[in-house]
Amino acid sequence: MKSNLNTDFELLVADHKSTIYSVCYMFAETRPEADDLFQEVLINLWHGFKSFRGDSSLRSWVYRVSMNTCISYKRKKNIKTVPLDIAPGIFEADGEENHQTEQLRQRISKLEPVDRAIVLLWLESLPYDEIASIIGISVNAVGVRLVRIREKLKSL
Amino acid sequence: MEDLEIMREQLSALKKRLDTQEIVNNNLMRRVMRSKASWLNILVKAEIWFLPILYLILAEICHLVGISQWYALTFLIMAGIDVYFDWKTVRISPRRFSEDSILQLKKFLLKQKKSRCIQTIIAFILSVTWLMCLFTAGNFKVARFMMPNLQNDDYLLTTIVIGIVSTIASAIVVLYLYLKMQHTNDDLIRDITELESENQNQ
Numbered sequence: 001m002k003s004n005l006n007t008d009f010e011l012l013v014a015d016h017k018s019t020i021y022s023v024c025y026m027f028a029e030t031r032p033e034a035d036d037l038f039q040e041v042l043i044n045l046w047h048g049f050k051s052f053r054g055d056s057s058l059r060s061w062v063y064r065v066s067m068n069t070c071i072s073y074k075r076k077k078n079i080k081t082v083p084l085d086i087a088p089g090i091f092e093a094d095g096e097e098n099h100q101t102e103q104l105r106q107r108i109s110k111l112e113p114v115d116r117a118i119v120l121l122w123l124e125s126l127p128y129d130e131i132a133s134i135i136g137i138s139v140n141a142v143g144v145r146l147v148r149i150r151e152k153l154k155s156l
Numbered sequence: 157m158e159d160l161e162i163m164r165e166q167l168s169a170l171k172k173r174l175d176t177q178e179i180v181n182n183n184l185m186r187r188v189m190r191s192k193a194s195w196l197n198i199l200v201k202a203e204i205w206f207l208p209i210l211y212l213i214l215a216e217i218c219h220l221v222g223i224s225q226w227y228a229l230t231f232l233i234m235a236g237i238d239v240y241f242d243w244k245t246v247r248i249s250p251r252r253f254s255e256d257s258i259l260q261l262k263k264f265l266l267k268q269k270k271s272r273c274i275q276t277i278i279a280f281i282l283s284v285t286w287l288m289c290l291f292t293a294g295n296f297k298v299a300r301f302m303m304p305n306l307q308n309d310d311y312l313l314t315t316i317v318i319g320i321v322s323t324i325a326s327a328i329v330v331l332y333l334y335l336k337m338q339h340t341n342d343d344l345i346r347d348i349t350e351l352e353s354e355n356q357n358q
Contacts, residue, residue, distance in 0.1 A: 018174035022167060039187055046188055097169060104166040123160070123167045153159055 009049050013042060016062045019124070020045075023063075025101075026108045026120055027070035041069045056133065063126075064134045067117040110156055111149060118142060119149050189344050190253040196337060200247045203239045210235070221301040223293045230286065238279050245271040246337060262348045265341045272341075276334050284323055291315045 013020075020041050021034070028034035044065050052061060108116050114135065121131045132139045215228040245268055252261055291298050296311040303314060 018171040021174050022170050025170070043188060043191055047191075097173065100166045101170045101173075104163055104170065107163065119160075119163075120167070123164045125164070150160060153163075 009046060012045070012049065012058065012062070016059070019059075019062065020066050023066045023070060023117075023120055026105055026116060027073065027113070029109070037070055037073055040073060041066045044069050057130075060130055060134050063121060067121075067134060071113045071117060107153060107156060111152065115145060115149050115152075118145050119153075122146055186253045189347050190250055192343060192347075193248045193253075193340060194250075196340060197247050197250070199333075200239070200242050203242060207232070207235055207239060221294075221297050223290075223297050227286075227290050227293065234279075234282055234286065238275070241271075241275050245275050258348050258351055262345055262352075265345050265348075269338055269341050272334070272337060276330065280327070280330055283326060287322055287326075288319060291319050 021038050024034045024037035024041060028037055045062065048061075048065060052058075056064070108119060111119060117135055118131060121134060126134075128139050128142045132142045135142070137145075211228060211232045214231055215225060218225050218228050248265075248268070252264060256264065292315060296315045299306070299311045299314040299318060302318070306314060
């Protein structure tokens with residue numbers, strides 16, 4: 001039983017790692033911070049995985065945990081982590097791909113945490129009702145906030 | 157192209173790059189194991205904090221009941237020794253998860269389980285003995301204090317009842333904590349065994 005749970009969790013991480021890490025990357029200022037966030041998210045996913053009842057889709061649940069962890073992360077202090085083995089390339093400035101990624105991160109980082117979460121979910125092409133369910137606001141509120149986010153991004 | 161569409165493409169490109177990255181499990185599993193064991197360290201710290209408070213409460217009870225302060229002192233000594241051994245047999249230093257090899261960590265956890273078992277048995281026997289001495293002290297002064305209106309002959313029976321009830325209550329609490337601690341170690345040992353088999357397969 002226990003090894004099935006671990007295997008299932010590993011599959012979950014493998015399937016969603018790019019989603020999780022890109023969310024963490026958008027909320028972080030530096031690579032160590034992104035690594036911290038990534039580990040925090042995976043810890044929280046692990047703790048919740050055993051009791052996940054499938055009330056929402058796995059994707060929505062992963063997003064919800066990732067967003068909540070990132071949004072509340074700033075309040076925590078003194079989190080010690082061990083370094084991950086993800087290549088540092090995405091944080092380096094050289095190369096057109098890295099430049100594009102950094103440009104994206106800088107634009108998103110100027111938004112408030114909840115707005116960052118909403119725009120990231122929208123950029124992932126999630127429908128409004130799923131975004132609303134993940135963030136915990138109404139569908140109308142998602143629409144209104146996205147309009148404001150667009151205006152803010154244009155002015156940046 | 158609209159700004160948000162450009163951002164969508166950038167995000168998609170980022171995710172594609174991340175998909176090609178390997179995430180090695182080892183360090184992450186160590187972090188998960190450390191978080192599983194953290195409650196044990198909190199428990200031991202709570203014991204250290206509460207020990208002087210419990211001693212003061214017991215000293216006051218001894219004073220009110222009119223029995224010797226030696227009962228409070230022996231409790232302090234016995235509990236202090238127990239807490240000292242808990243530091244060794246319950247607590248798992250966070251450094252072990254980052255510095256020890258998984259084999260060393262596994263050996264430590266197995267040894268800890270054994271030590272904990274022996275300590276729990278000894279501590280329980282000593283506690284029950286201490287409780288019996290406390291309740292029979294000064295010709296059942298504890299029972300007389302709790303129920304002053306009983307007849308003389310009833311104090312022995314009352315003391316026996318109080319003794320049995322408190323022994324059973326203590327046994328339930330001790331057993332619950334002991335099993336939970338052993339279960340945590342078993343969980344961690346299982347995680348390590350899986351890590352070992354993963355490392356062998358790589």
